[in-house]
Amino acid sequence: MPQTLVVKIGTSSLTRPETGSLALATLASLVEVLSQLQRQGHAVVLVSSGAVGVGCARLGLVERPRTMSRKQAIAAVGQGRLMRVYDDLFTSLQQPIAQVLLTRADLMERSRYLNAYRTFTELFNLGVIPIVNENDTVATDELKFGDNDTLSALVASLIEADWLFLLTDVDRLYSADPRQFPDAQPIGLVNNIEQLEQLQVQTGDRGSQWGTGGMTTKITAARIATSAGVRTAIAEGKRPENILKILQGEPLGTQFEAQPRPMNARKRWIANGLIPAGKLVLDAGAVKAICQAGKSLLAAGILQVSGEFQPSDAVQLCDPLGKEIARGLVNYSSTELKQIRGHHSDEIPAILGYEGAETVIHRDNLVVS
Numbered sequence: 001m002p003q004t005l006v007v008k009i010g011t012s013s014l015t016r017p018e019t020g021s022l023a024l025a026t027l028a029s030l031v032e033v034l035s036q037l038q039r040q041g042h043a044v045v046l047v048s049s050g051a052v053g054v055g056c057a058r059l060g061l062v063e064r065p066r067t068m069s070r071k072q073a074i075a076a077v078g079q080g081r082l083m084r085v086y087d088d089l090f091t092s093l094q095q096p097i098a099q100v101l102l103t104r105a106d107l108m109e110r111s112r113y114l115n116a117y118r119t120f121t122e123l124f125n126l127g128v129i130p131i132v133n134e135n136d137t138v139a140t141d142e143l144k145f146g147d148n149d150t151l152s153a154l155v156a157s158l159i160e161a162d163w164l165f166l167l168t169d170v171d172r173l174y175s176a177d178p179r180q181f182p183d184a185q186p187i188g189l190v191n192n193i194e195q196l197e198q199l200q201v202q203t204g205d206r207g208s209q210w211g212t213g214g215m216t217t218k219i220t221a222a223r224i225a226t227s228a229g230v231r232t233a234i235a236e237g238k239r240p241e242n243i244l245k246i247l248q249g250e251p252l253g254t255q256f257e258a259q260p261r262p263m264n265a266r267k268r269w270i271a272n273g274l275i276p277a278g279k280l281v282l283d284a285g286a287v288k289a290i291c292q293a294g295k296s297l298l299a300a301g302i303l304q305v306s307g308e309f310q311p312s313d314a315v316q317l318c319d320p321l322g323k324e325i326a327r328g329l330v331n332y333s334s335t336e337l338k339q340i341r342g343h344h345s346d347e348i349p350a351i352l353g354y355e356g357a358e359t360v361i362h363r364d365n366l367v368v369s
């Protein structure tokens with residue numbers, strides 16, 4: 001059955017760490033596998049890192065840039081070269097490709113989010129493999145994905161993919177970084193992300209010399225993707241043919257099962273597309289009403305308000321211990337909420353001096369974690 005597949009490859013697999021030059025054999029076999037999948041009728045998206053790494057190699061720089069402006073300039077050098085290599089390889093297999101550069105802001109505004117969805121759909125109809133990267137050259141600190149693991153999960157959620165493959169320079173997830181702890185245990189199947197906390201998986205805080213985020217961002221990506229109903233695999237970048245084997249049911253890499261009830265597209269956008277501008281801490285009654293009874297949030301159940309936000313902004317909802325339990329779009333600003341928190345809805349007009357919305361967050365705009 002045709003499926004929608006998102007494949008992300010990291011800098012550590014695309015380039016040789018010693019020289020920073022492109023790992024051409026890996027790229028060639030990735031291109032072969034993706035073209036084969038496209039010919040079999042699957043819709044395929046490649047999320048490719050490497051703009052900064054390739055840009056550095058082109059300019060003879062031996063270290064990853066540290067300042068944002070330098071990174072942006074180098075990405076502008078590398079992205080073009082990267083696409084040229086992909087186009088040459090895919091063209092030799094008569095496979096058309098497209099470049100799609102996204103910033104966080106593109107997914108935050110609902111009209112742009114929907115437009116991106118329509119563009120991907122049209123590219124699939126045309127038999128094209130879109131190659132996605134963050135638009136590093138214009139992304140700002142506040143509005144960037146920061147790493148392509150997260151970007152690939154958000155793209156997979158956006159296009160309702162069946163699979164997300166995170167290809168990297170280790171063959172799977174281990175109980176700890178296998179480079180530092182050679183005895184670390186391999187992890188094959190993760191039924192539920194909470195399982196990783198129980199297994200006390202250590203992911204460190206950085207990746208390889210050229211990679212961004214290491215395993216931490218891959219687990220975040222798996223969390224986003226699986227909660228959107230996308231099965232996720234961490235697998236070895238050097239062996240792209242493993243994608244075919246995994247699709248045939250072989251237990252390679254680390255596979256994360258998708259959650260059974262994916263939410264609707266609008267709720268996925270609220271949960272993953274938006275960056276929360278503030279936080280509401282709720283009392284136990286409100287937590288229960290939202291998580292168990294599927295109710296809207298009322299001002300009476302709010303204990304604390306933090307951050308600065310306006311009506312329609314996204315906020316995190318936390319239990320009294322500060323653990324996130326949901327996200328949603330507010331009907332009131334942070335200033336208004338600080339005045340009405342803890343009060344019954346019928347007191348709101350007297351406190352604010354005007355008639356406000358009945359709910360602080362309507363259940364249609366609320367997504368439980």
Ligand SMILES: Nc1ncnc2c1ncn2[C@@H]1O[C@H](COP(=O)(O)OP(=O)(O)O)[C@@H](O)[C@H]1O
Pocket residue numbers: 009010011012013167168169170172173174175176177178179201202203204206207208209210211212213214215216
């Ligand atoms: N628990 C873990 N299991 C496997 N690899 C880990 C783990 N913790 C940290 N790592 C490191 O994460 C690195 C991959 O991340 P990164 O360099 O960001 O790759 P990419 O460029 O593919 O995104 C591996 O080289 C490995 O050293």
Ligand SMILES: N[C@@H](CCC(=O)OP(=O)(O)O)C(=O)O
Pocket residue numbers: 009010011012048049050051052053075133134136146147148149207210211212213214
């Ligand atoms: N957008 C950046 C990639 C950032 C990133 O996440 O890199 P990686 O950890 O190698 O997947 C680039 O093209 O260099």
